[in-house]
Amino acid sequence: MNETNPFKLLGSKIVYQNHWMKVREDSVIRPDGSKGIYGVMESRDSVMIVVLNEAREVYILQTFSYPASAWNWELPGGGTEDEAAEQAARRELVEEAGMTAQSWTQLGNTRVCNGLMSERKTTFLAQDLSFGEKVDSGDKELIREGKFVSFAEIGDMVKRGEIDDGQSLTALYLAQQWLATQQ
Amino acid sequence: MNETNPFKLLGSKIVYQNHWMKVREDSVIRPDGSKGIYGVMESRDSVMIVVLNEAREVYILQTFSYPASAWNWELPGGGTEDEAAEQAARRELVEEAGMTAQSWTQLGNTRVCNGLMSERKTTFLAQDLSFGEKVDSGDKELIREGKFVSFAEIGDMVKRGEIDDGQSLTALYLAQQWLATQQ
Numbered sequence: 108m109n110e111t112n113p114f115k116l117l118g119s120k121i122v123y124q125n126h127w128m129k130v131r132e133d134s135v136i137r138p139d140g141s142k143g144i145y146g147v148m149e150s151r152d153s154v155m156i157v158v159l160n161e162a163r164e165v166y167i168l169q170t171f172s173y174p175a176s177a178w179n180w181e182l183p184g185g186g187t188e189d190e191a192a193e194q195a196a197r198r199e200l201v202e203e204a205g206m207t208a209q210s211w212t213q214l215g216n217t218r219v220c221n222g223l224m225s226e227r228k229t230t231f232l233a234q235d236l237s238f239g240e241k242v243d244s245g246d247k248e249l250i251r252e253g254k255f256v257s258f259a260e261i262g263d264m265v266k267r268g269e270i271d272d273g274q275s276l277t278a279l280y281l282a283q284q285w286l287a288t289q290q
Numbered sequence: 291m292n293e294t295n296p297f298k299l300l301g302s303k304i305v306y307q308n309h310w311m312k313v314r315e316d317s318v319i320r321p322d323g324s325k326g327i328y329g330v331m332e333s334r335d336s337v338m339i340v341v342l343n344e345a346r347e348v349y350i351l352q353t354f355s356y357p358a359s360a361w362n363w364e365l366p367g368g369g370t371e372d373e374a375a376e377q378a379a380r381r382e383l384v385e386e387a388g389m390t391a392q393s394w395t396q397l398g399n400t401r402v403c404n405g406l407m408s409e410r411k412t413t414f415l416a417q418d419l420s421f422g423e424k425v426d427s428g429d430k431e432l433i434r435e436g437k438f439v440s441f442a443e444i445g446d447m448v449k450r451g452e453i454d455d456g457q458s459l460t461a462l463y464l465a466q467q468w469l470a471t472q473q
Contacts (some may be wrong), residue, residue, distance in 0.1 A: 108358075111361075111442055112354070112359055113354055113431050113432065114356060114420060114426075122304045122306045123306040123313050123315075123329075125315065125327060125329045127329060127406065128313075128331070128406060130306050130311075130313055132308065138431030139430060139431060140419070141368060143306060145356050146306075146308045146310060146311055147356065148311070148331055148358045149408060171295070171296055172401065172404040173297060173328050173330065174330045174401075174403075174404060174406065174407055174408045175401055175404055179404070181404070186405075188299070204390055211303050215448065215454075215459075216451075216454065217454050217455065217459060218355065218357075218358055218454055218455055218456055218458035219402070219403050219411075219456055220407065220456075220457065221308065221355040221357060221358055221359075221362070221364070221455050221456075221457070222356070222357070222369075223311060223331070223356065223357065223407075223408075224357055224403065225331060225358070226403075227454075234389045237467075247323035248296050248321030249296065249321060255322055256378065257361065262445055262467050262470075265398065265464070265467065266432075266467075268399075271398075271399065271401055271403055272400065272404050273401055273402050273403075273404075273411060273456070273460040274456060274460075275388050275402065275448070275461040276398075276400060276406070276459070276460040276463040276464065277456040277457075277460050277463070280459040280460070280462055280463040280466070281448070281459065283330070283463070283466070284445050284449075285438060287445075
């Protein structure tokens with residue numbers, strides 16, 4: 108695939124940053140020849156985990172989304188710190204669900220919002236589980252209960268709007284693709 | 291579901307904006323009682339379209355992602371303007387693919403990035419297609435070819451990294467769920 112960039116970069120500056128995000132504004136010549144800007148939000152790359160038990164049920168947890176100002180069900184995951192993606196996934200699984208897994212499979216690496224963000228997300232399948240205590244990372248008030256549910260039940264929860272996190276659905280798509288090759 | 295917000299809002303300000311995004315920084319009392327900030331990127335809500343032909347193949351197009359600085363395959367879609375979601379989807383389908391569809395089905399409404407963004411995306415299924423000319427909305431240099439491919443071929447393209455747009459996979463998850471109810 109030809110990677111020719113149809114934009115010409117004239118300059119770049121950080122216009123806002125906090126601990127979790129950086130917003131970059133580039134000055135560009137657009138593909139049509141006009142001068143303009145392009146804003147990009149840079150955030151830490153992230154991970155999401157499809158935790159599968161022996162009944163082939165998936166672990167979901169009820170978390171609070173600050174931007175949506177709502178509690179909802181989603182798959183475990185979070186931003187990477189100074190660590191490899193699989194290490195981040197192992198850490199998040201302990202922190203958010205109190206679980207460890209013997210078997211880890213990378214299912215995909217996707218862009219979260221390819222028009223506005225640089226963030227990429229690595230999705231893992233975690234199997235052969237052991238159950239322990241959650242490790243409080245300071246976010247425990249943002250997670251309520253967790254539970255295992257079947258793929259069919261997840262489909263029903265999506266239909267009812269109880270799961271509306273697009274990134275969780277991306278992970279489930281990848282998991283279903285993987286499962287289809289295992290049958 | 292109890293919608294209690296565990297954050298207390300102290301104040302809010304816009305710290306950056308351009309034509310496509312607004313970044314809001316809220317001053318908050320966090321769930322653990324400490325004072326802090328929460329940054330949220332606000333962008334236009336958006337639509338994505340699973341265009342299905344009579345062979346049950348899906349239309350994909352090769353577009354340029356500025357944040358990724360790469361060409362890749364994804365489903366048609368884009369931001370809403372001052373219009374309802376279905377109208378935006380109809381407009382995008384003409385602009386990006388030169389197509390109109392007689393049959394429109396809303397498949398879901400999902401949050402794009404529930405930790406950092408307020409944007410919601412409505413996914414539609416478009417069927418009973420008519421083919422015409424693309425309408426140039428000023429983005430034509432950012433779209434190369436488009437084509438219909440089977441769900442199986444899409445799965446292979448995802449495996450090979452030729453499709454890595456998470457939002458397209460969210461839409462495909464919703465389409466597969468819908469198709470499963472049609473058989």
